[in-house]
Amino acid sequence: xxxxxxxxxxxxxxxxxxxxxxxxxxxxxxxxxxxxxxxxxxxxxxxxxxxxxxxxxxxxxxxxxxxxxxxxxxxxxxxxxxxxxxxxxxxxxxxxxxxxxxxxxxxxxxxxxxxxxxxxxxxxxxxxxxxxxxxxxxxxxxxxxxxxxxxxxxxxxxxxxxxxxxxxxxxxxxxxxxxxxxxxxxxxxxxxxxxxxxxxxxxxxxxxxxxxxxxxxxxxxxxxxxxxxxxxxxxxxxxxxxxxxxxxxxxxxxxxxxxxxxxxxxxxxxxxxxxxxxxxxxxxxxxxxxxxxxxxxxxxxxxxxxxxxxxxxxxxxxxxxxxxxxxxxxxxxxxxxxxxxxxxxxxxxxxxxxxxxxxxxxxxxxxxxxxxxxxxxxxxxxxxxxxxxxxxxxxxxxxxxxxxxxxxxxxxxxxxxxxxxxxxxxxxxxxxxxxxxxxxxxxxxxxxxxxxxxxxxxxxxxxxxxxxxxxxxxxxxxxxxxxxxxxxxxxxxxxxxxxxxxxxxxxxxxxxxxxxxxxxxxxxxxxxxxxxxxxxxxxxxxxxxxxxxxxxxxxxxxxxxxxxxxxxxxxxxxxxxxxxxxxxxxxxxxxxxxxxxxxxxxxxxxxxxxxxxxxxxxxxxxxxxxxxxxxxx
Numbered sequence: 091x092x093x094x095x096x097x098x099x100x101x102x103x104x105x106x107x108x109x110x111x112x113x114x115x116x117x118x119x120x121x122x123x124x125x126x127x128x129x130x131x132x133x134x135x136x137x138x139x140x141x142x143x144x145x146x147x148x149x150x151x152x153x154x155x156x157x158x159x160x161x162x163x164x165x166x167x168x169x170x171x172x173x174x175x176x177x178x179x180x181x182x183x184x185x186x187x188x189x190x191x192x193x194x195x196x197x198x199x200x201x202x203x204x205x206x207x208x209x210x211x212x213x214x215x216x217x218x219x220x221x222x223x224x225x226x227x228x229x230x231x232x233x234x235x236x237x238x239x240x241x242x243x244x245x246x247x248x249x250x251x252x253x254x255x256x257x258x259x260x261x262x263x264x265x266x267x268x269x270x271x272x273x274x275x276x277x278x279x280x281x282x283x284x285x286x287x288x289x290x291x292x293x294x295x296x297x298x299x300x301x302x303x304x305x306x307x308x309x310x311x312x313x314x315x316x317x318x319x320x321x322x323x324x325x326x327x328x329x330x331x332x333x334x335x336x337x338x339x340x341x342x343x344x345x346x347x348x349x350x351x352x353x354x355x356x357x358x359x360x361x362x363x364x365x366x367x368x369x370x371x372x373x374x375x376x377x378x379x380x381x382x383x384x385x386x387x388x389x390x391x392x393x394x395x396x397x398x399x400x401x402x403x404x405x406x407x408x409x410x411x412x413x414x415x416x417x418x419x420x421x422x423x424x425x426x427x428x429x430x431x432x433x434x435x436x437x438x439x440x441x442x443x444x445x446x447x448x449x450x451x452x453x454x455x456x457x458x459x460x461x462x463x464x465x466x467x468x469x470x471x472x473x474x475x476x477x478x479x480x481x482x483x484x485x486x487x488x489x490x491x492x493x494x495x496x497x498x499x500x501x502x503x504x505x506x507x508x509x510x511x512x513x514x515x516x517x518x519x520x521x522x523x524x525x526x527x528x529x530x531x532x533x534x535x536x537x538x539x540x541x542x543x544x545x546x547x548x549x550x551x552x553x554x555x556x557x558x559x560x561x562x563x564x565x566x567x568x569x570x571x572x573x574x575x576x577x578x579x580x581x582x583x584x585x586x587x588x589x590x591x592x593x594x595x596x597x598x599x600x601x602x603x604x605x606x607x608x609x610x611x612x613x614x615x616x617x618x619x620x621x622x623x624x625x626x627x628x629x630x631x632x633x634x635x636x637x638x639x640x641x642x643x644x645x646x647x648x649x650x651x652x653x654x655x656x657x658x659x660x661x662x663x664x665x666x667x668x669x670x671x672x673x674x675x676x677x678x679x680x681x682x683x684x685x686x687x688x689x690x691x692x693x694x695x696x697x698x699x700x701x702x703x704x705x706x707x708x709x710x711x712x713x714x715x716x717x718x719x720x721x722x723x
Contacts (some may be wrong), residue, residue: 308367
């Protein structure tokens with residue numbers, strides 16, 4: 091590099107570093123940027139366009155901006171676009187003529203550029219369920235999955251376009267075929283386009299080295315193409331079940347790409363259009379940079395990328411995006427036009443913009459908000475360390491009594507909860523207790539049992555300690571013997587269940603007769619006592635297989651909760667998330683959001699029911715809680 095160019099680039103780097111404070115020092119500033127950028131696009135494009143890839147790609151960023159800000163204008167724009175396109179991609183109904191080669195005609199139904207729209211249709215379905223919103227999506231994808239082909243994603247962009255469709259529809263209907271075909275199609279794409287030496291993707295088979303080279307004779311890895319994959323993997327991993335057998339392979343590709351991407355960032359925080367040969371098409375380029383920033387920040391925010399070099403790369407990328415790409419009017423500039431490679435001599439300047447790059451910018455900005463939010467200091471606002479022997483602190487805890495829920499076997503009573511040696515013990519006992527509410531002719535299960543054969547405790551902070559947002563952390567050792575159903579959970583206090591909202595930080599019970607750890611969310615529908623669930627069931631063997639001593643150890647369950655999202659972790663591993671723009675109650679709950687209202691904490695050990703049949707020889711059972719801590723900003 092000549093000295094003059096070096097000074098220019100270093101000057102840009104210093105400028106963007108010095109400009110960081112005015113754009114990125116606070117969550118509020120970046121939310122203002124998101125509003126400005128997206129409003130600029132929507133206001134200048136009142137017609138949201140057809141459902142082809144570029145308009146559909148924009149909507150993925152628009153939806154992320156909506157989830158983060160709750161701005162109804164963004165949601166209405168997405169709904170207008172979906173309705174305008176009748177919740178379809180390519181419109182042909184003649185399956186005999188459906189194609190998946192490149193094409194913009196109605197019969198290219200199986201071409202991924204016409205399928206990316208299904209991502210947003212599915213998001214809109216989760217916000218306000220209506221089967222017609224995903225009818226075409228499920229019809230097309232399930233037809234495709236019944237074919238014998240696996241080469242549907244033959245170009246790199248297709249991985250962003252369709253991989254998240256598979257996981258989003260799996261999340262919707264739970265059909266295993268979506269995950270199976272996701273891996274089959276991804277494996278084909280990886281085998282075709284992934285370079286195992288450089289850990290980057292070629293755009294498609296035409297560009298594989300040495301058949302294709304840069305003007306300097308090097309491998310040509312197109313920035314935006316790799317950005318599609320990198321960002322697409324994060325969207326897949328957001329929805330992919332924790333127990334999916336191929337999750338680690340997706341993560342491995344993601345980590346390898348992150349390492350390669352960080353290694354070819356330019357000093358000004360951006361990436362050139364040809365990643366390993368900056369001279370092929372030198373200068374700023376925003377779309378690839380924004381996708382890379384999104385992908386790196388996602389990995390940092392989800393505790394996957396832990397090295398400081400990734401933080402440095404992500405923040406430098408955001409510097410570029412906020413200080414160079416972002417124009418005063420909210421337009422995103424320096425975007426390479428639609429294409430499939432780094433083109434020497436192509437003009438890219440501050441006036442070069444595109445809908446898909448607005449999306450990439452919004453995705454990156456949303457992750458930057460989460461990053462900054464995560465860096466803000468959390469203060470301990472309440473805890474119980476259970477250091478005093480005897481009964482749990484009555485200023486914090488009260489007790490459930492008797493037969494309470496789920497036709498469980500135990501009689502809840504105060505005596506089974508006590509503190510000793512610095513832990514709270516909830517003890518399950520095999521002992522008979524007379525039911526004072528017994529009525530032989532009653533059809534109510536709480537009344538027609540003359541005796542309970544087991545006892546336990548359930549304690550709660552209701553009306554004593556209730557919390558809205560923050561981090562709740564519980565360190566505990568759980569019983570896993572037959573019949574055990576320990577839980578750490580929260581409930582809202584203002585409505586009947588499920589409209590009050592339920593967050594299960596931890597449940598352990600049998601799923602299909604096999605033990606599992608669960609992380610769940612539930613909220614209200616239009617029907618009494620019928621919940622909408624977002625649940626994650628992880629086979630217990632996953633934990634014991636990796637750590638044979640798991641059962642004998644204490645573990646940390648954590649919930650991070652703000653007004654946009656809730657995340658549940660076990661030992662710093664993310665188990666499940668829910669976006670709060672998807673969790674509004676039905677009519678019974680007055681359309682309110684139970685996760686934007688205070689909740690109280692429950693700790694209990696149930697017996698029987700989903701825990702299975704208890705073995706009397708295992709009793710007494712001990713559920714031990716070391717501490718409960720709540721942090722807020």
